Amino acid sequence: MKSWVEVSEQRLAANYRLLMEAAGAGTAVLAVVKANAYGHGAAICAPVLARAGAKWLGVTDVAEGAAVREALTSEGISSAMQPEILVMSGLIGDEAGAVVRHGLTPVVWDRQQVEWxxxxxxxxxxxxxxxxxxEIDTGMARQGVRPGEDLDELLGWLRAQSGLRLGGVMTHFASSEIAGSPQTVEQAGLFEEAVGAVKAAGLQPAWVHAGNSSTVDNQGVKNFGEGSPAWLRRLAASVGARSMVRTGLALYGYCLPIEQASVSSTKEDVVRPGVEPRLQHVMTWKTRVIGLRDVRPGDTVGYNAIFSAQRAMRLALLPVGYADGVRRELSGSDTRPGGWVMVHGRCAPVVGRVSMNLTIVDVTEILDVAVGDEAVVLGEGITANDHARIAGTIAYEIVCGVRASSRLV
Structure with a gap:
């Protein structure tokens, strides 16, 4: 096995319980396990979350939902105790039968989906x-039905189908990580109107839900109103429903930094992040040293000779590269330091270009490194935030890009 991911069962469950507490009494937390549980392994994370108390799981598509349902069953979780599984990104006609067979809950926003x-x-x-x-499109222009006539028509089609019932109404905020975002205020207002239209149409949803990990984390902001879990509880109660937030990345130990809106917020508005300091990173991504090489001063390393040894060095070869999720931006050159891995608890800088399936690191200052020794690519001493900063991206993209087998520890 050239690399593997170790997932901490204890940390994943603890993060879920923390998010439940932070969301507040009366607000359920849907645990998102889409994209293979953000690179952590949905088949192992979903049962952990179910045992931790999750009543809802979120997946991207029908195939993911079926695989998660199978994983829950294979772990011995009875059908009566299994969470509901929300298919969040639509479906096409030939998937409708699988939705019914596997007991999934689909998100819909147009007539064709309803008819299928x-x-x-x-x-x-x-x-x-x-x-x-x-799903109500309140400003993402990605998926969802627009409030107004389009929503009224969809509700009419839904009422006409005896085989379907309205289980929930939802929206997605585009700027949850921005404190006091005017866009969130606008979206919240549109969502309130849409929920009112659902009530006026005589339909009774069991759930009203919105918001992501940053929505929960954003509670460190004074007077956090529209879009907050407290606001969502009030909105749900107005139609006799329960409220729910959908957390993904925070389950696995990360949150986007809370930013200030440029116009409406002041420094005094931001007190502290809500949950981010208490989250625990769940993933440790490991590989092994497969080769060692001594180089002389002046020797170049890797593609395009972007790194030249300035002294005698000992280099270790790792069997992972950008095909496995190690970003090419972590390459180390003569003009720019790159990323690093941890070997024997110490930093081993990346030297030369990260290749498709190979990465070279400097272990000159680390004693007794041998072929077969473990190297930590992500984990204690090197986080997805570190990778993201160097690569100019976000932690979401880093963990979702990891391609390695997963196991619980």
């Missing part, structure tokens, strides 16, 4: 209506 699902329920012949969640 109603047909699948009719063919299944169970006589049990399928719950769907309607």
């Amino acid at each position: 699902l109603a047909g699948a329920v009719s063919r299944a012949g169970s006589g049990v209506p399928l719950a769907v969640h309607v």
